[in-house]
Amino acid sequence: MLSLWYSQRARSWAMQIALLGGLVLFVWWLAGNTHENLTERGIRTGFDYLWRPARFPISESIIRYDASDSFFWAYVVGLANTLWLSFLSILLATVLGLAVGLSRRSAHPLLSRFAGVYVTVLRNVPLIVQLLFWYAIATSLFPVPREALNPLPGVFLSIRGVYAPALTLGPGASMLLIVAAILLVIAIVAGFKLSAGKRLPVKAASVGLSVCVWAGAVVWLSGMLGHPIGLEAPALKGLNFRGGMVLSPEFAAIITGLTIYTSAFIGEIIRGGIDAVEKGQWEGARALGLGERHIMFRIILPQALRIIVPPMTSQYLSTVKNTTLAVAVGYPELGLVVNTVINQTGQAIESILIMLAVFLSISLSVSAFMNWYNARVALVVR
Numbered sequence: 001m002l003s004l005w006y007s008q009r010a011r012s013w014a015m016q017i018a019l020l021g022g023l024v025l026f027v028w029w030l031a032g033n034t035h036e037n038l039t040e041r042g043i044r045t046g047f048d049y050l051w052r053p054a055r056f057p058i059s060e061s062i063i064r065y066d067a068s069d070s071f072f073w074a075y076v077v078g079l080a081n082t083l084w085l086s087f088l089s090i091l092l093a094t095v096l097g098l099a100v101g102l103s104r105r106s107a108h109p110l111l112s113r114f115a116g117v118y119v120t121v122l123r124n125v126p127l128i129v130q131l132l133f134w135y136a137i138a139t140s141l142f143p144v145p146r147e148a149l150n151p152l153p154g155v156f157l158s159i160r161g162v163y164a165p166a167l168t169l170g171p172g173a174s175m176l177l178i179v180a181a182i183l184l185v186i187a188i189v190a191g192f193k194l195s196a197g198k199r200l201p202v203k204a205a206s207v208g209l210s211v212c213v214w215a216g217a218v219v220w221l222s223g224m225l226g227h228p229i230g231l232e233a234p235a236l237k238g239l240n241f242r243g244g245m246v247l248s249p250e251f252a253a254i255i256t257g258l259t260i261y262t263s264a265f266i267g268e269i270i271r272g273g274i275d276a277v278e279k280g281q282w283e284g285a286r287a288l289g290l291g292e293r294h295i296m297f298r299i300i301l302p303q304a305l306r307i308i309v310p311p312m313t314s315q316y317l318s319t320v321k322n323t324t325l326a327v328a329v330g331y332p333e334l335g336l337v338v339n340t341v342i343n344q345t346g347q348a349i350e351s352i353l354i355m356l357a358v359f360l361s362i363s364l365s366v367s368a369f370m371n372w373y374n375a376r377v378a379l380v381v382r
Contacts (some may be wrong), residue, residue: 070092078337135253166245187214272302313370
């Protein structure tokens with residue numbers, strides 16, 4: 001017993017166990033005290049409300065929802081909208097941020113200064129202000145449906161939203177989509193296997209040929225099944241468009257604001273990563289006779305990627321959390337759904353706990369994926 005007292009390892013374990021026990025007791029006391037106070041005030045607690053009918057509408061969702069569905073399904077719809085918004089914002093902001101970062105390093109003075117002004121303005125204006133600005137544009141400057149803008153065939157911009165062609169799924173469409181996805185993976189893997197050890201143009205040509213064969217197989221299979229997947233274009237009928245896919249002004253405002261705001265930060269991350277690559281890499285590549293475009297995309301960017309990934313992970317996490325600001329323009333992401341559920345049921349603690357758990361899970365998943373990718377591109381030091 002005396003030897004345990006003088007053991008630093010044993011004392012360290014005892015201290016950790018004591019701290020953990022204290023934390024568990026504190027949480028237990030806090031939960032019990034909260035439950036007792038809520039019961040005294042006649043406020044219901046527990047998660048049984050999740051299975052009751054929600055009885056409130058959700059203006060738009062990427063999965064089916066009806067007011068007769070349960071509160072649990074309403075949360076799922078809000079989560080799906082949040083994930084969809086996060087995915088699109090990150091994807092579009094990364095592409096736009098790459099263009100901004102490269103423009104900042106451009107030798108063309110006008111382009112470089114324009115990118116500098118772009119970054120300075122957007123980084124110093126609060127995101128909520130930008131969202132309200134884009135929402136005002138989407139709801140006041142666009143024309144009425146009869147005078148809708150038509151920038152692309154089948155795409156219309158009006159004060160009621162953005163209308164675009166949508167896929168229509170008939171009987172057998174699910175099976176066709178599953179088979180097509182499996183065949184696509186097989187085609188890409190086969191393309192890489194056939195071109196293993198070859199140079200990039202040959203590898204790209206092999207993958208492209210495999211994808212063309214896949215497209216032909218999918219068209220043939222679709223014909224055999226009676227073309228279960230079609231395309232429906234929106235058409236003006238009466239006072240509004242009918243058919244196709246519609247993106248509401250709220251969604252257009254939040255996706256535009258988030259993409260542009262995030263791209264300013266991503267552009268600076270990419271510019272900083274490129275500047276961190278040693279000058280000798282540029283000089284060595286130029287000495288070999290490579291052009292500036294080949295130097296950038298084949299030598300500098302792959303090395304800068306190892307520097308870019310860690311700060312980019314933080315930016316992606318911030319983007320996911322910034323989606324909660326969509327409540328300012330009325331887009332029904334998870335935060336707005338949680339607010340509505342709290343107003344309907346009065347069970348704020350349970351709703352907030354669900355929201356915390358969801359965002360913690362999303363953030364940890366994004367962080368785990370980016371850490372895995374960072375380990376893949378990092379230099380192996382022995």
